[in-house]
Structure formats: structure tokens, C-alpha cells
Amino acid sequence: xxxxxxxxxxxxxxxxxxxxxxxxxxxxxxxxxxxxxxxxxxxxxxxxxxxxxxxxxxxxxxxxxxxxxxxxxxxxxxxxxxxxxxxxxxxxxxxxxxxxxxxxxxxxxxxxxxxxxxxxxxxxxxxxxxxxxxxxxxxxxxxxxxxxxxxxxxxx
Amino acid sequence: xxxxxxxxxxxxxxxxxxxxxxxxxxxxxxxxxxxxxxxxxxxxxxxxxxxxxxxxxxxxxxxxxxxxxxxxxxxxxxxxxxxxxxxxxxxxxxxxxxxxxxxxxxxxxxxxxxxxxxxxxxxxxxxxxxxxxxxxxxxxxxxxxxxxxxxxxxxxxxxxxxxxxxxxxxxxxxxxxxxxxxxxxxxxxxxxxxxxxxxxxxxxxxxxxxxxxxxxxxxxxxxxxxxxxxxxxxxxxxxxxxxxxxxxxxxxxxxxxxxxxxxxx
Numbered sequence: 336x337x338x339x340x341x342x343x344x345x346x347x348x349x350x351x352x353x354x355x356x357x358x359x360x361x362x363x364x365x366x367x368x369x370x371x372x373x374x375x376x377x378x379x380x381x382x383x384x385x386x387x388x389x390x391x392x393x394x395x396x397x398x399x400x401x402x403x404x405x406x407x408x409x410x411x412x413x414x415x416x417x418x419x420x421x422x423x424x425x426x427x428x429x430x431x432x433x434x435x436x437x438x439x440x441x442x443x444x445x446x447x448x449x450x451x452x453x454x455x456x457x458x459x460x461x462x463x464x465x466x467x468x469x470x471x472x473x474x475x476x477x478x479x480x481x482x483x484x485x486x487x488x489x490x491x
Numbered sequence: 492x493x494x495x496x497x498x499x500x501x502x503x504x505x506x507x508x509x510x511x512x513x514x515x516x517x518x519x520x521x522x523x524x525x526x527x528x529x530x531x532x533x534x535x536x537x538x539x540x541x542x543x544x545x546x547x548x549x550x551x552x553x554x555x556x557x558x559x560x561x562x563x564x565x566x567x568x569x570x571x572x573x574x575x576x577x578x579x580x581x582x583x584x585x586x587x588x589x590x591x592x593x594x595x596x597x598x599x600x601x602x603x604x605x606x607x608x609x610x611x612x613x614x615x616x617x618x619x620x621x622x623x624x625x626x627x628x629x630x631x632x633x634x635x636x637x638x639x640x641x642x643x644x645x646x647x648x649x650x651x652x653x654x655x656x657x658x659x660x661x662x663x664x665x666x667x668x669x670x671x672x673x674x675x676x677x678x679x680x681x682x683x684x685x686x687x688x689x690x691x692x693x694x695x696x697x698x699x700x701x702x703x704x705x706x707x708x709x710x711x712x713x714x715x716x717x718x719x720x721x722x723x724x725x726x727x728x729x730x731x732x733x734x735x736x737x738x739x740x741x742x743x744x745x746x747x748x749x750x751x752x753x754x755x756x
Contacts, residue, residue: 345539352651355658364689439576
């Protein structure tokens with residue numbers, strides 16, 4: 336069988352198609368895993384994580400310092416256990432506090448870290464004990480309405 | 492009054508009956524193409540040649556327009572999302588609209604005007620210059636030698652082109668969103684990956700583009716095959732190919748989307 340340039344083009348074309356589909360599957364879709372950067376994993380427990388998702392960002396002072404690598408439900412304490420993969424370049428004190436925050440009213444949910452004053456640093460496998468759960472907007476509004484109604488009641 | 496209406500009514504009815512006739516003919520033509528597509532696979536060389544002409548040569552227009560469509564989506568999306576402080580979602584917007592809708596549909600429209608028109612003109616001219624009759628005389632079936640390879644080439648090329656279009660579009664959105672505007676790179680990809688599902692979004696887009704590929708090539712080959720063997724006939728057939736495949740693609744898209752979204756809910 337003789338080989339022609341058209342065969343070469345056909346092969347390149349089909350390969351390009353497969354590459355494009357793979358890119359769509361792996362990079363755009365949820366078909367693959369995260370690229371490996373040097374990280375260490377710490378755990379934090381929350382009463383309520385709100386809309387936090389795996390691969391969501393972890394920020395400290397607004398800077399991205401890691402990603403959420405795992406979320407599961409702890410059935411003994413009835414809390415959400417969140418594993419954070421933090422960048423090896425950043426070390427945090429032992430008494431760092433973690434809270435679930437939202438960027439803007441409708442933005443994505445992320446974990447905010449606030450450094451404490453301890454001399455010892457968090458190491459891999461440690462647990463962040465000071466945590467603050469997600470603010471549930473509906474609860475906040477109902478609290479506001481309730482206290483407002485109470486105020487109005489006492490004024491009269 | 493009735494006398495004056497008589498002639499337009501006759502024309503209208505004639506056009507309508509003619510249209511129905513064409514649809515029936517096209518269905519028979521489609522069946523015939525499927526029946527005589529055996530040689531396309533025995534001698535895959537024929538299909539490969541047509542993939543080169545209708546697929547590979549459409550690459551430039553597909554890649555460039557995909558890039559631009561993605562960039563425009565990025566800019567427009569940013570403009571709106573900015574108001575809600577949700578600019579990180581720009582990746583989701585660009586990727587979902589490309590993978591679900593714009594990739595298959597715009598690639599199909601480009602394919603119809605770039606490759607479909609060429610197929611019609613080529614086959615129409617072959618008929619006008621009696622090449623098809625000559626093949627018949629030599630006991631070579633023009634159906635399996637000329638038309639079926641072009642049909643299968645379209646069916647193969649369309650999903651590849653649409654995947655390339657979507658991938659380039661996402662890249663264009665990345666250029667505008669992350670490189671130019673400065674949305675966080677991690678959030679751009681992570682939100683996109685959280686929102687785009689491989690099965691429901693990417694594979695459904697591929698299914699759509701295969702259906703569009705079948706529709707466009709059947710229309711293009713049929714119009715060429717049925718064209719009156721004159722210069723005017725071929726030019727009209729070419730125009731009709733582009734117009735009717737664009738309409739069919741958009742109509743099919745509505746039907747397919749309705750099916751696919753129902754499956755998801």
C-alpha cells in the first residue's frame with residue numbers, strides 16, 4: 336500500500352480530534368485529577384461547610400495558599416471533616432483558625448485561614464482546632480427579622 | 492377575486508408538494524447511501540481522501556473562529572458576571588456554552604458553508620459534465636464511489652471539528668479571562684471542572700455533532716445529485732445546501748437539546 340500525504344493529514348486530523356476530546360474531558364470536564372504540586376495536608380472540622388466543594392480554594396489574607404482535597408462526614412462527631420492540601424511554601428502557626436467564607440454574595444465558597452501567634456508551625460496530619468462554620472444566609476436573615484420584630488414589640 | 496388568487500395558490504401548492512417530494516426523495520437517497528456504503532469501508536482510502544477535503548481543509552476556519560468565539564464569550568461573560576462579583580465563574584460560562592451548544596452548532600454551520608457547499612458543487616458539476624453517467628457506463632456505481640465516501644467523511648469529520656472548536660474556544664476564554672483580565676487561574680479551571688460533566692456535557696456535544704454531520708452531508712450530497720445539470724442549477728443547489736442545512740441544524744439542535752436536558756433532570 337502506497338503512502339500519500341493525504342494519509343498523513345488524515346492521521347493528523349484524527350489525532351487532533353482525539354487530543355481535543357481528551358482536553359475537553361480532562362482539563363474542562365471533571366474526568367481527571369489535579370496536577371501535583373508540593374503540598375502538606377491538614378485537617379479541619381466544621382459544623383457546617385455550606386457550599387464548599389472538593390478542589391475549592393484555601394486562602395489566607397486573600398491569597399491562594401492551597402486547595403480542599405477531601406471532604407467527608409465524621410459520623411462519630413457529626414461534623415464535616417475537611418482535608419486541606421496547603422502549599423509547602425507556606426507554613427502556618429499551630430493556632431491558626433479556619434473559617435468557611437464566600438467571595439461576594441453569590442461567589443464561590445472557600446476556606447479562609449487566619450494565622451495565630453504560636454511559635455510552632457502546623458505540620459502534615461495536624462488538625463486545625465479553631466474553626467468557624469459557614470454563615471447560613473437564611474438563618475442570618477431570620478435572626479435579623481426576629482430581632483427586628485422583638486425591637487418593634489418592645490418599643491410599643 | 493378567486494380568479495386572481497388562482498395562480499398564486501397553484502404556485503404555493505406546487506411548491507409545497509415539491510418540498511414534500513424532495514423530503515421523500517432525500518429519505519430514499521439516505522437509505523441508498525447507507526445501502527451502498529460497503530465499498531467506503533473496504534476501500535477506506537476513498538473516505539480518507541474526502542476527510543482531507545472536507546475536514547482537514549476546514550481546520551483553519553474552525554480553529555480561528557473557535558478561538559474568537561471563546562474570546563468574545565469571555566469578554567461578554569466577564570461584563571455581566573462582574574456585576575454579581577462572580578467573575579471566577581467565567582470559565583463555567585465559556586465551557587458550558589461551548590461544549591453544550593456553540594461548539595456543535597457553530598462548527599456545523601461553518602462546516603455546511605465550507606464543506607457542504609463544496610460537496611454539492613462538486614457532485615452537481617460531475618453530473619452536469621456527465622461524469623456520473625460515465626461511471627455508470629463503466630459499471631462503477633457513483634453512489635458507492637462518489638457519494639457514500641463523502642457522506643462518511645462528513646460523519647467522521649464533524650465531531651472532530653466540533654471538539655476542536657470547543658477546545659479552542661475554551662482556550663480563547665482562558666486567554667481573555669485569565670491572561671488578559673486576570674481572573675484567578677485555579678478558580679477558572681476548578682469551577683469549570685466542577686460544573687462540566689463528561690457524560691452529560693461533553694459526550695452529548697459529540698452526539699449532537701455526529702447528528703449534524705449526518706444531516707449536513709445527506710443534504711449536501713442529495714442537492715448535488717438532484718441538481719439540474721446546468722450552471723444555474725448547480726449554483727441554486729449550492730445555495731439551497733447552505734440554507735437548508737443551516738435551518739435543519741438549528742431545528743435538530745432544539746430537538747436534541749430538549750431530549751438531553753430532560754434526561755439530565
